[in-house]
Amino acid sequence: MYLNQFLFLAAFLFCVGVYGVLARKNAVLVLMSIELILNAVNINLVAFGLFRESVAGQVFALFVIAVAAAEVGVGLAIVILIYRNRHSIDLTEVDMMKG
Amino acid sequence: MTPALSITATAILAVATKVDIAVFAACVVIVLCGAIGVVVSRNPVHAALFLVLTLFGMAVLFVAQEAHFLAAVQVIVYAGAIVVLFLFVIMLLGVDREENVMAEPLRGQRPLAFLLGAIALAEIFLLAQGTQWATGATQVAGPAGGPGSNVEKLARVIFTRYLLAFEVTSVLLVIAVVGAVVLARRYETTATESPAAAQVEEPQSPRSEAPLSAAPPPAAPDESHPDESHPDESQPAGEPDAAPSGAR
Numbered sequence: 001m002y003l004n005q006f007l008f009l010a011a012f013l014f015c016v017g018v019y020g021v022l023a024r025k026n027a028v029l030v031l032m033s034i035e036l037i038l039n040a041v042n043i044n045l046v047a048f049g050l051f052r053e054s055v056a057g058q059v060f061a062l063f064v065i066a067v068a069a070a071e072v073g074v075g076l077a078i079v080i081l082i083y084r085n086r087h088s089i090d091l092t093e094v095d096m097m098k099g
Numbered sequence: 100m101t102p103a104l105s106i107t108a109t110a111i112l113a114v115a116t117k118v119d120i121a122v123f124a125a126c127v128v129i130v131l132c133g134a135i136g137v138v139v140s141r142n143p144v145h146a147a148l149f150l151v152l153t154l155f156g157m158a159v160l161f162v163a164q165e166a167h168f169l170a171a172v173q174v175i176v177y178a179g180a181i182v183v184l185f186l187f188v189i190m191l192l193g194v195d196r197e198e199n200v201m202a203e204p205l206r207g208q209r210p211l212a213f214l215l216g217a218i219a220l221a222e223i224f225l226l227a228q229g230t231q232w233a234t235g236a237t238q239v240a241g242p243a244g245g246p247g248s249n250v251e252k253l254a255r256v257i258f259t260r261y262l263l264a265f266e267v268t269s270v271l272l273v274i275a276v277v278g279a280v281v282l283a284r285r286y287e288t289t290a291t292e293s294p295a296a297a298q299v300e301e302p303q304s305p306r307s308e309a310p311l312s313a314a315p316p317p318a319a320p321d322e323s324h325p326d327e328s329h330p331d332e333s334q335p336a337g338e339p340d341a342a343p344s345g346a347r
Contacts, residue, residue, distance in 0.1 A: 004227060006164070009127055011227075013134050013153075015220040020138035022212030028143055028189055032150050035181065036134050039157055042169075050164045055252045058166045059261050062253070065169075065176055066268045070275030072181050076188045077282035083192050084285075 006047035014040035027079045027089040031072060038068045122163050129156035143189045147182055154178045167249045 013036055020033025042061040049057020083089050133153030140146045154177045161170035247255075257265050 005123060006160070007227065008224070009130065009160075011220060011223040012131060015216040015223075016131070016134040016138055018219060019212050019216035022215060023209045024138065026143060028185060028192075029137070029146055032137050032146055032185060035150060035177070036137060036153065039153065039177075042173075043157065043160065046161060046164050046166050046169065049166075055249075055256050056261075058169050058249075058253055059256055061166070061169055062172060062257070063261075063264060063268055065172055066272060069176060069181060070271050072184060073275045073279040074282065076184060077279040079188060080192070080283045089192060 003047055003051045006043055010040040010043040010047070013037075013043065025091050027082065027091050028076070030091060031075045031079070034075075035068060035072070038064055119163060122159065126156045126160045126163070129153070130160070144186065147185045147189065150185070151178050151182050154182070165249060168253050 017033045017036030017040060020036060021030055024030050024033065042064055045057040045061040045064065047057070049055060049061075079089055082094060086093060130153050133149045133151075133156060136149030137146045137153065140149060154173060158170040158173040158178075161167075161173060
């Protein structure tokens with residue numbers, strides 16, 4: 001088990017998440033892709049924590065999970081609000097602040 | 100004696116690393132298939148289920164990295180709470196119909212996104228190949244950070260060194276809960292204040308008057324009961340039913 005295995009996996013997962021954020025127009029799916037990105041960060045944190053023989057990486061991964069839970073709660077509330085106002089969660093239609 | 104012992108030790112170690120590599124390969128396949136499924140599936144419900152697949156694969160990876168508590172938290176919080184929240188919102192909004200992938204409002208958004216993701220991946224791989232960092236083997240002697248179970252060490256670190264961050268996380272969760280409630284709640288009282296208030300006050304005024312005066316409420320139901328029974332049962336038998344009620 002080498003460290004770079006996990007780093008490559010995390011890199012690939014991160015890029016898949018970036019693609020999802022950029023390509024999807026469904027707001028819920030964009031939030032799911034953000035979850036993928038946060039999970040890639042978690043893999044990195046745990047792998048580096050194991051590499052340095054420290055438990056701090058797992059602590060930070062735990063905090064990332066907590067922040068992700070908060071982010072999903074607020075994000076889905078915003079999605080519900082957008083759907084209530086516009087009857088659509090297509091992110092390309094949310095252009096009220098476009099200049 | 101000692102060469103044989105060392106040979107068996109290396110054999111055991113080799114078997115262990117083979118098992119580790121097999122577990123890692125299986126988890127990589129699961130995680131990446133789930134991730135790609137999340138970003139390419141048309142149905143949001145399928146995307147959520149692929150996300151569950153990814154999260155379970157990552158939980159197994161956490162176990163392989165001796166982060167047992169984190170694996171449990173991953174399954175409980177992510178797969179148990181966050182994905183269920185996603186599914187709740189998907190079902191609540193009724194957007195579980197298939198997304199029309201062909202209708203792209205932005206021209207070339209999808210290829211451009213793929214290009215950007217591929218460029219980021221290529222950059223990371225290039226950086227990893229060019230330098231010699233991040234190629235060390237993980238330690239196999241034991242779990243990280245001395246004796247004790249994973250949960251014990253994690254708790255000791257969280258409640259001593261990272262106590263402030265832990266408390267701030269709790270504050271963050273409270274703020275998130277309050278924010279979600281404030282954002283998602285329906286402002287019917289402010290949006291339609293005068294009709295709602297009028298509707299509320301009109302039924303309340305007879306009810307509020309009734310308990311005030313003790314005598315009229317018994318009288319009012321006696322008068323209202325025949326009035327209610329008349330339209331209900333007047334067609335089959337109006338007078339026979341009205342007569343017993345009047346006798347009582």
